[in-house]
Amino acid sequence: MNSTPIIDVTNVTKTFGQTTALDGVSLQVNHGEIVVLLGLSGSGKSTLLRHLDGLELPTSGTVNVLGEEVSSLSGRRLRALRGRVGFVFQQFELVPSLTVLENVLTGALGTLRGPRFGLWSYPRAHKLKALGHLDRVGLLARAYQRADTLSGGQQQRVAIARALMQDPQILLADEPVASLDPESSDAVMALIRQIATDQNLTVVCSLHQVDLALSWGDRIVGLRHGQVVLDTPTAGLSKSEVMEIYGRVATTTTELEAIQTELGVADELTDLEAVLTDLGVADELTEERADELTHGSAHDSAHEPTHEPAHGHAAERTSTTFSLR
Numbered sequence: 023m024n025s026t027p028i029i030d031v032t033n034v035t036k037t038f039g040q041t042t043a044l045d046g047v048s049l050q051v052n053h054g055e056i057v058v059l060l061g062l063s064g065s066g067k068s069t070l071l072r073h074l075d076g077l078e079l080p081t082s083g084t085v086n087v088l089g090e091e092v093s094s095l096s097g098r099r100l101r102a103l104r105g106r107v108g109f110v111f112q113q114f115e116l117v118p119s120l121t122v123l124e125n126v127l128t129g130a131l132g133t134l135r136g137p138r139f140g141l142w143s144y145p146r147a148h149k150l151k152a153l154g155h156l157d158r159v160g161l162l163a164r165a166y167q168r169a170d171t172l173s174g175g176q177q178q179r180v181a182i183a184r185a186l187m188q189d190p191q192i193l194l195a196d197e198p199v200a201s202l203d204p205e206s207s208d209a210v211m212a213l214i215r216q217i218a219t220d221q222n223l224t225v226v227c228s229l230h231q232v233d234l235a236l237s238w239g240d241r242i243v244g245l246r247h248g249q250v251v252l253d254t255p256t257a258g259l260s261k262s263e264v265m266e267i268y269g270r271v272a273t274t275t276t277e278l279e280a281i282q283t284e285l286g287v288a289d290e291l292t293d294l295e296a297v298l299t300d301l302g303v304a305d306e307l308t309e310e311r312a313d314e315l316t317h318g319s320a321h322d323s324a325h326e327p328t329h330e331p332a333h334g335h336a337a338e339r340t341s342t343t344f345s346l347r
């Protein structure tokens with residue numbers, strides 16, 4: 023892997039009126055890396071992605087992509103950069119009434135002069151290439167079907183094939199599986215990863231599920247309120263370690279619960295008190311909330327615990343529970 027960053031974001035702040043969407047973000051991505059931007063709704067993931075192909079410009083700081091200073095580009099040079107950066111979106115953004123093949127072909131419009139109407143208006147070489155990409159994403163047999171007759175997962179595969187028509191060096195994916203069921207989500211993420219490997223693509227993909235980030239990313243960059251709070255390789259990283267980092271930046275239990283829900287771990291959590299302890303944030307909670315949380319055990323503190331712990335963190339949980347009081 024080439025170690026020169028293909029994406030170099032330095033101290034970028036982006037404000038929209040009173041809202042600070044990005045707050046001093048720095049991020050370097052190397053060629054061939056698959057980086058997952060992880061964070062809650064509103065944490066700045068889309069805004070950061072949009073900076074990477076010049077759809078947004080920083081209020082301050084610099085964004086360098088493929089050796090180009092993005093904010094210095096306009097017109098033809100900006101279009102040329104965007105041609106090297108594919109983008110897939112949560113809502114697929116297909117033209118529903120067009121065939122799958124025509125949708126894929128629209129990915130090549132940036133390289134063709136003038137408008138195109140209908141399949142016949144595209145060069146044969148482009149049609150063959152589009153069919154090849156449809157084969158690659160497993161949808162060759164659907165080429166002549168209307169796009170809106172496909173499932174969500176299939177539509178996202180079409181959107182990926184469309185992005186590949188650009189021969190991109192970088193693929194940006196903004197919550198590509200947020201509208202999909204878990205099975206389709208896994209399949210789409212697996213496809214993105216396989217294509218990235220086969221075609222030596224660099225991928226920056228926003229997600230809000232920790233599981234998916236750990237399974238499919240090489241590296242997780244966690245955003246919180248527009249700041250990078252985590253930037254680490256996924257190898258050897260566990261879900262609880264990720265949550266611990268998020269737990270440290272949560273300032274209230276409500277915020278923590280929102281984090282648990284959005285990052286996809288809420289279903290596994292039945293005991294908030296234990297979770298707070300696991301996350302190491304119990305000490306940061308207000309005394310009032312702590313009393314509320316430990317109300318039951320406060321009365322029983324002279325006694326041995328009456329329940330066996332669910333797993334091996336019993337001692338830690340008990341001691342942190344006591345420290346809440």
Ligand SMILES: Nc1ncnc2c1ncn2[C@@H]1O[C@H](COP(=O)(O)OP(=O)(O)OP(=O)(O)O)[C@@H](O)[C@H]1O
Pocket residue numbers: 038041042043061062063064065066067068069070
């Ligand atoms: N064009 C805009 N005008 C005003 N505010 C904006 C604009 N784009 C983003 N924001 C604000 O910037 C913040 C970050 O938004 P962003 O869409 O980047 O977050 P996100 O992490 O991608 O969220 P989601 O997961 O919901 O897509 C939010 O407070 C959002 O309301």
